[in-house]
Amino acid sequence: MLENIYASLLPGGVLVLSExxxxxxxxxxxxxxSLHLAFKKANGYSELEISQKRSALENVLIPDSLLLHQQRxxxxxxxxxxxxxxxxxxxxxxxIK
Numbered sequence: 001m002l003e004n005i006y007a008s009l010l011p012g013g014v015l016v017l018s019e020x021x022x023x024x025x026x027x028x029x030x031x032x033x034s035l036h037l038a039f040k041k042a043n044g045y046s047e048l049e050i051s052q053k054r055s056a057l058e059n060v061l062i063p064d065s066l067l068l069h070q071q072r073x074x075x076x077x078x079x080x081x082x083x084x085x086x087x088x089x090x091x092x093x094x095x096i097k
Contacts (some may be wrong), residue, residue: 012097015078020063021091032089040086066091 023029039049066083073081073095081095 014097015095016084017069017073017093017095018085018090018092020061021066021069021070021089023089024062024065031091035072036088036090049086063089066093069093 002060011028023032070093072082073093078095078097083091084094085092
Protein backbone atom coordinates (compact mmCIF):
# COMPACT_ATOMS: atom_id res chain seq x y z
CA MET A 1 0.00 0.00 0.00
CA LEU A 2 2.71 2.51 0.98
CA GLU A 3 4.69 1.63 -2.16
CA ASN A 4 1.75 2.84 -4.29
CA ILE A 5 1.51 6.10 -2.36
CA TYR A 6 5.23 6.79 -2.75
CA ALA A 7 5.16 5.82 -6.43
CA SER A 8 2.36 8.31 -7.11
CA LEU A 9 4.16 11.09 -5.22
CA LEU A 10 7.58 10.41 -6.73
CA PRO A 11 7.04 8.67 -10.07
CA GLY A 12 10.56 9.39 -11.43
CA GLY A 13 12.39 8.23 -8.36
CA VAL A 14 14.60 9.90 -5.78
CA LEU A 15 18.22 9.98 -4.75
CA VAL A 16 19.50 10.70 -1.25
CA LEU A 17 23.02 12.09 -1.47
CA SER A 18 25.05 12.61 1.71
CA GLU A 19 28.28 14.55 1.43
CA UNK A 20 30.81 16.57 3.38
CA UNK A 21 30.39 20.18 2.31
CA UNK A 22 32.19 23.52 2.34
CA UNK A 23 30.65 26.94 2.70
CA UNK A 24 31.16 30.12 0.67
CA UNK A 25 32.42 31.81 3.82
CA UNK A 26 35.81 30.39 4.89
CA UNK A 27 35.08 31.36 8.51
CA UNK A 28 31.88 29.32 8.48
CA UNK A 29 33.72 26.33 7.02
CA UNK A 30 36.36 26.61 9.76
CA UNK A 31 33.68 26.89 12.46
CA UNK A 32 31.82 23.81 11.22
CA UNK A 33 35.09 21.85 10.95
CA SER A 34 35.97 22.85 14.53
CA LEU A 35 32.53 21.84 15.81
CA HIS A 36 32.83 18.48 14.05
CA LEU A 37 36.27 17.91 15.58
CA ALA A 38 34.91 18.75 19.05
CA PHE A 39 32.01 16.33 18.41
CA LYS A 40 34.45 13.52 17.60
CA LYS A 41 36.51 14.21 20.71
CA ALA A 42 33.38 14.33 22.88
CA ASN A 43 32.39 10.93 21.51
CA GLY A 44 35.62 9.23 22.50
CA TYR A 45 37.76 9.44 19.37
CA SER A 46 41.44 9.74 20.25
CA GLU A 47 43.78 12.29 18.68
CA LEU A 48 45.49 9.37 16.89
CA GLU A 49 42.20 8.09 15.42
CA ILE A 50 41.24 11.58 14.28
CA SER A 51 44.66 12.14 12.73
CA GLN A 52 44.66 8.76 10.94
CA LYS A 53 41.23 9.37 9.45
CA ARG A 54 42.23 12.87 8.33
CA SER A 55 45.34 11.43 6.64
CA ALA A 56 43.37 8.64 4.96
CA LEU A 57 40.85 11.10 3.46
CA GLU A 58 43.29 13.84 2.49
CA ASN A 59 43.21 14.41 -1.30
CA VAL A 60 40.52 11.68 -1.56
CA LEU A 61 37.47 13.37 -0.05
CA ILE A 62 37.32 16.82 -1.61
CA PRO A 63 34.20 18.63 -0.38
CA ASP A 64 32.11 20.96 -2.54
CA SER A 65 29.36 23.44 -1.72
CA LEU A 66 25.69 22.53 -1.49
CA LEU A 67 25.01 24.77 -4.48
CA LEU A 68 27.52 22.88 -6.64
CA HIS A 69 25.96 19.53 -5.67
CA GLN A 70 22.50 20.87 -6.52
CA GLN A 71 23.72 22.22 -9.88
CA ARG A 72 25.20 18.81 -10.73
CA UNK A 73 21.97 17.06 -9.82
CA UNK A 74 19.99 19.42 -12.03
CA UNK A 75 22.45 18.89 -14.90
CA UNK A 76 21.86 15.13 -14.82
CA UNK A 77 18.09 15.42 -14.86
CA UNK A 78 16.82 15.81 -11.31
CA UNK A 79 13.90 18.26 -11.33
CA UNK A 80 14.40 19.46 -7.77
CA UNK A 81 16.70 18.97 -4.83
CA UNK A 82 16.73 20.18 -1.27
CA UNK A 83 18.71 19.70 1.89
CA UNK A 84 16.72 17.47 4.21
CA UNK A 85 19.41 17.05 6.90
CA UNK A 86 22.58 18.87 7.87
CA UNK A 87 24.92 18.47 10.81
CA UNK A 88 28.03 20.64 10.95
CA UNK A 89 29.79 20.21 7.60
CA UNK A 90 27.82 17.20 6.39
CA UNK A 91 24.56 17.43 4.45
CA UNK A 92 22.03 15.06 2.94
CA UNK A 93 20.20 16.17 -0.19
CA UNK A 94 16.93 14.72 -1.43
CA UNK A 95 16.86 14.88 -5.22
CA ILE A 96 13.66 14.11 -7.14
CA LYS A 97 13.51 13.01 -10.79
